[in-house]
Amino acid sequence: MTRISDSLQAVNNRIKTASIAAGRDPAAVSLLAVSKTFGPESVLEAVRAGQHDFGENYVQEALDKIDALKKLAPGVVLRWHFIGPIQSNKTKSIAEHFDWVHSVDREKVALRLSDQRPDHLPPLNICLQVNISGEASKSGVLSEEVTPLALSIAKLPKLRLRGLMAVPAPTDDPQAQRAAFAAVAVLYANLQNAGLPVDTLSMGMSADMEAAIAQGATIVRIGSAIFGYRHYP
Numbered sequence: 001m002t003r004i005s006d007s008l009q010a011v012n013n014r015i016k017t018a019s020i021a022a023g024r025d026p027a028a029v030s031l032l033a034v035s036k037t038f039g040p041e042s043v044l045e046a047v048r049a050g051q052h053d054f055g056e057n058y059v060q061e062a063l064d065k066i067d068a069l070k071k072l073a074p075g076v077v078l079r080w081h082f083i084g085p086i087q088s089n090k091t092k093s094i095a096e097h098f099d100w101v102h103s104v105d106r107e108k109v110a111l112r113l114s115d116q117r118p119d120h121l122p123p124l125n126i127c128l129q130v131n132i133s134g135e136a137s138k139s140g141v142l143s144e145e146v147t148p149l150a151l152s153i154a155k156l157p158k159l160r161l162r163g164l165m166a167v168p169a170p171t172d173d174p175q176a177q178r179a180a181f182a183a184v185a186v187l188y189a190n191l192q193n194a195g196l197p198v199d200t201l202s203m204g205m206s207a208d209m210e211a212a213i214a215q216g217a218t219i220v221r222i223g224s225a226i227f228g229y230r231h232y233p
Ligand SMILES: *Cc1c(COP(=O)(O)O)cnc(C)c1O
Pocket: 034, 036, 057, 083, 084, 167, 205, 206, 207, 221, 222, 223, 224, 225
């Protein structure tokens, strides 16, 4: 079995190689380790190997893990990113315990996160999730709604709009992968042209990070390539 530290190093090498191939500075692409379904010991192993940003999809699982890591790695500052679907009744826990939320896709959720962000914490970093494949069943904002929603969210006092996140429909075809990420990059450029100070394009997972980096990803969200296959309870 590969150790988590070895897998992390392999993923960091993939990021570096893909960045250089795309003519980009590898330091401009950061790694978000997606630890959903894996226990605190797995996160601790990644922390010991130098990883400090972790992504989680389920609120209660994440809160338990955040708490456990405070005890397992006291004094180590970790940044927790919420990347899963958001139910309105979970926004308070998210606002209180996370540093980033990548999956905001409606104004109501943004308003609640801003209202519920505690005053002693810095503004919550926000990415809007884009539904780039346009399927009605998938979460995310439709392309044409991205700029208007971004402009209104950017005004909320306890949020800091950082950019966009996307999970394109899975495909093995590298050309289709690149096309989907390129479409997200266009929406991102629209935000910059609208004068918003965005700096984050959260896209690319274990199977398609190279295509995402080629199209400008600044955060790749990697789970299985670091922690192994997930077993859902
Ligand atoms: C689970 C998940 C990931 C990680 O996916 P892998 O294919 O395991 O790398 C990334 N982003 C989101 C939104 C996820 O839900």
